[in-house]
Amino acid sequence: MDFFQKNRNTTKESDEELIRRYLATKDLELLGILYQRYIYLVYGVCLKYFKDREESKDAVMQIFEKLITEIEKHAVENFRPWLYVMTKHHCLRQLQKKTSASKKIKQFYDEKIMESTIELSPLDETPEKDMNKALAECIEKLKKEQKACIVLFYFKENCYREISLKLELPVNKVKSYIQNGKRNLKICLENKNG
Amino acid sequence: MAKGKKYNYNSFARYIRYFRDLLTKKEQHALEKEMMQDVFEEEAFEGMSSVSADELEEDVLELHKSINQKTGKKKNRIIPVLRYAAAVVLIFAVGSITILIKKSNEFKNQVKEETAMRDSSGGIPTPVSKTGDSAKVKTTRSILKEKQDVIVVQTRKEQEIVAPVSSELIAKSDLKEAEAPETTQVIPVEYDMIALKKQIETEQQIEVSALSYSEDTEQNNLTIRGQVISGSEDLPLPGVNVRIKGTTKGVVTDLDGNFSIEIPADQQSTLAFDFLGYKSEEIEISDNKNLTVNLTEDIIALEEVVVVGYGTMKKSDLTGAVATIESEDLESREEFAQIVVPKPADGMMNYKEYIKENIRYENIPEFDKAQVVKLEFEVTASGDITHIRAVKSAGTDFEQEAIRLLKDGPAWEPGTIDGTPSTQTVTLRIKFSPPE
Numbered sequence: 001m002d003f004f005q006k007n008r009n010t011t012k013e014s015d016e017e018l019i020r021r022y023l024a025t026k027d028l029e030l031l032g033i034l035y036q037r038y039i040y041l042v043y044g045v046c047l048k049y050f051k052d053r054e055e056s057k058d059a060v061m062q063i064f065e066k067l068i069t070e071i072e073k074h075a076v077e078n079f080r081p082w083l084y085v086m087t088k089h090h091c092l093r094q095l096q097k098k099t100s101a102s103k104k105i106k107q108f109y110d111e112k113i114m115e116s117t118i119e120l121s122p123l124d125e126t127p128e129k130d131m132n133k134a135l136a137e138c139i140e141k142l143k144k145e146q147k148a149c150i151v152l153f154y155f156k157e158n159c160y161r162e163i164s165l166k167l168e169l170p171v172n173k174v175k176s177y178i179q180n181g182k183r184n185l186k187i188c189l190e191n192k193n194g
Numbered sequence: 195m196a197k198g199k200k201y202n203y204n205s206f207a208r209y210i211r212y213f214r215d216l217l218t219k220k221e222q223h224a225l226e227k228e229m230m231q232d233v234f235e236e237e238a239f240e241g242m243s244s245v246s247a248d249e250l251e252e253d254v255l256e257l258h259k260s261i262n263q264k265t266g267k268k269k270n271r272i273i274p275v276l277r278y279a280a281a282v283v284l285i286f287a288v289g290s291i292t293i294l295i296k297k298s299n300e301f302k303n304q305v306k307e308e309t310a311m312r313d314s315s316g317g318i319p320t321p322v323s324k325t326g327d328s329a330k331v332k333t334t335r336s337i338l339k340e341k342q343d344v345i346v347v348q349t350r351k352e353q354e355i356v357a358p359v360s361s362e363l364i365a366k367s368d369l370k371e372a373e374a375p376e377t378t379q380v381i382p383v384e385y386d387m388i389a390l391k392k393q394i395e396t397e398q399q400i401e402v403s404a405l406s407y408s409e410d411t412e413q414n415n416l417t418i419r420g421q422v423i424s425g426s427e428d429l430p431l432p433g434v435n436v437r438i439k440g441t442t443k444g445v446v447t448d449l450d451g452n453f454s455i456e457i458p459a460d461q462q463s464t465l466a467f468d469f470l471g472y473k474s475e476e477i478e479i480s481d482n483k484n485l486t487v488n489l490t491e492d493i494i495a496l497e498e499v500v501v502v503g504y505g506t507m508k509k510s511d512l513t514g515a516v517a518t519i520e521s522e523d524l525e526s527r528e529e530f531a532q533i534v535v536p537k538p539a540d541g542m543m544n545y546k547e548y549i550k551e552n553i554r555y556e557n558i559p560e561f562d563k564a565q566v567v568k569l570e571f572e573v574t575a576s577g578d579i580t581h582i583r584a585v586k587s588a589g590t591d592f593e594q595e596a597i598r599l600l601k602d603g604p605a606w607e608p609g610t611i612d613g614t615p616s617t618q619t620v621t622l623r624i625k626f627s628p629p630e
Contacts, residue, residue, distance in 0.1 A: 032265030039261065040206040040254045044238025053245060053253055060257050064264070084234040159222030161215070172243070179230070 015079035019071065031071070035064055038080065042087050049091035063090050138188035145169070146181030153178050204228055204235060206254065213247035415456040420485030422451045422467060431469055431489060439464040439476060536573035536609040536620050549599055555629050557598075558591045565589075565626040567596040573606045575615040585621065596624045 013021070015034060022030040035042075042063055046056035063086065076082050139147055148167055152158040164171045204225055211217050212225050229235045242250055422434045430451025437444035438457055447453045457463040457479060465485075467475040472489040538545035568586035571579050579600065587593045600622065609618035 028265040032261045036258055036261055038234075039257050040209070040242070040250075041234050041238040043254055043257060044241035045234070047241030047244055048237050049241070051244065053249065056241070057253060057257060057260075061260055061264075064261060080234065084237075087234075088237070153223070153226075157220070157223050159219050160226055161222060162219055175226075182230075 016077065019076060019079060022071070028068070031068065032064075034079065035067060035083075038083055042083065045084070045087050046091055049088075049095060059090065059094065063087055066090060134189060134192045135185070138185050138192070141188060142181050142184055145173075146177045146184065149174055149177040150181040150185070209239075209242060210247060210251055213242065213250065414459040416459040416479075417454060417456050418465065418479060418485065419452070419454045420487060422447050422453065422469075422487045422489060424472070425488040425490040431472070434467055434469040434472075434489065437466045437468070439466045532610075532612050534610040536606050536618050538603075539605045539607050545604060548603055549624055550627075552599060552603070553626060554595060554598075557595045558626065559589070561626070562628050564628065565592050567592050567624050567626070569596055569600060569622045569624065570619060571600070571622070572617055572619050573608050574617045575608050577606055577608050579606060581619075588626070592626060595626075599624065 015037070018030050018034045021027070022034070039060065043056055043060050046059040046063075047053070050056045050059060066086065067083075070086065074082070139150060142150065145167070149163055149169075152163045152166065153160075158166070160171050160174045163169070163174045167174070169177070208217075208225060212222060217225065229239050245253070422431045422436070423429060424431050430447075430449075432447055432449045432451055434447040434451070434453070435444055436447065436453045436455055438455065443455075445453050445455045455465070457465075463479045465477050465479060467477070467487055467489060469489055472491055475487055475489055477485065477487060565588035566586065567584060567588055569582055570585045571582040573579060582597055582600065584593045584596070606620075608615040609620075610616065
């Protein structure tokens with residue numbers, strides 16, 4: 001049971017410590033342990049882009065190969081976001097390479113770009129119950145479904161499934177209403193401030 | 195992870211429990227909210243939602259194996275590491291259920307029961323929750339679903355009772371489990387294989403319904419029928435373009451102005467009606483499946499039409515130079531070239547007077563009736579008179595006398611075309627009246 005000892009030590013180590021140790025020893029196992037901490041996220045992102053399980057699994061392995069070479073070149077200080085960017089770039093580049101890439105990319109931009117929220121919305125930053133006046137006004141201005149979903153999610157703290165039942169909407173619609181609503185709120189608040 | 199900064203990331207185990215619908219509403223909400231605050235998790239969540247929980251679990255396990263195979267150096271190490279990873283992942287993945295049982299003895303019986311149940315596969319399960327007064331053992335149990343031949347039972351004792359199954363592996367998993375914040379401590383959940391299956395099935399149904407919804411959006415179309423008529427005459431308009439706004443889908447009305455078009459049922463559509471010479475009309479489709487559309491006539495402004503060498507096009511569509519002729523210009527241009535004929539330098543009246551006074555009657559025979567000679571000649575650009583010939587003659591003498599009069603007479607002004615002097619042919623009629 002020697003290996004448990006080893007793993008127990010490695011689980012306590014931070015990402016950055018693992019990287020440092022890997023760079024010093026070149027023990028691939030250490031990098032593997034690090035990668036496995038986020039492997040499900042990498043796989044999830046790949047699934048989002050490729051919409052295919054086998055392809056996504058291949059991509060996860062390719063990204064690991066890439067990680068081996070890239071980690072040498074960069075002084076990675078914050079591994080998790082760095083891995084995310086690398087994963088996303090890999091996926092997008094693969095999509096571009098493929099012959100049907102243009103189609104899929106177009107589809108991706110049509111469907112998904114609206115949903116991605118890179119920055120935190122005001123709601124995530126200030127989740128307190130007493131919303132200020134501007135926010136309340138902006139929420140009033142939202143479309144019916146977006147407003148309902150936002151209010152239920154952020155102020156009544158309902159989960160997707162509850163909202164889905166209450167409003168009789170599919171779960172994925174609920175998610176996109178919340179995200180689009182958040183985006184609209186952000187725009188609305190920015191306009192008020194600016 | 196990084197010092198001084200506290201991360202609150204969701205673990206894979208938590209996601210699997212989420213996708214299997216094993217979390218309370220509150221826990222679900224917490225996960226969703228946290229997930230949306232991190233791009234990595236947000237995108238991954240989207241991807242993970244696209245497959246079933248079983249598939250997700252299977253795939254991630256496979257990936258863990260592959261990475262371990264790739265990175266493991268010594269053979270004897272690969273297997274335990276692999277096993278460890280698999281166990282940890284699966285334990286997390288399947289989800290944990292806490293039950294209350296009386297004693298560790300009962301717990302052992304429980305395991306037997308469970309195994310028996312599983313063997314008979316399909317027997318109606320009995321709820322395994324039993325409450326007793328003696329020491330309570332809180333058991334977190336996970337079943338390795340993948341191979342169906344291993345049951346890992348983990349126990350976590352609350353106070354003093356020693357766990358019946360104990361290995362580092364389980365202890366380890368247990369430890370991990372304890373880190374997870376959402377382990378329910380108060381509410382015991384009754385659990386059995388069938389219930390788990392049901393839960394999975396309901397989840398799959400949800401997924402299926404979500405899927406069929408998206409298909410519906412593509413296939414469920416609404417048929418809109420209607421007639422297009424001319425607003426001013428109340429007559430049906432054939433050949434009107436009927437188009438779904440924002441798409442390239444469209445139809446054309448038939449001879450009676452009727453049309454029928456399929457629109458997606460789930461979204462608000464607008465129909466656009468276009469017909470040359472009529473104003474375009476847009477109609478938002480609400481519930482009316484039968485439409486009557488009135489198109490009003492539109493007079494195209496003439497100034498905006500540009501004539502080009504190969505047809506007409508709108509000014510806004512035309513590339514290249516445009517020369518504009520205003521309509522007033524066109525009206526004034528009845529004569530295209532301005533031609534001025536040659537005339538005697540001091541006017542025709544004076545010329546006639548000259549002829550009258552200078553006829554030499556001695557050169558012509560005697561006559562009692564007026565005689566006419568018609569001469570045709572050219573007046574050059576410089577005013578010279580050439581190419582004289584008689585078109586009509588009253589005899590050679592008269593003819594000669596007429597030519598002499600012309601040649602000796604006053605100068606002629608050359609004619610012009612658009613102001614430029616040019617050689618022109620003139621016909622002159624000379625009348626000989628008998629001397630008084």
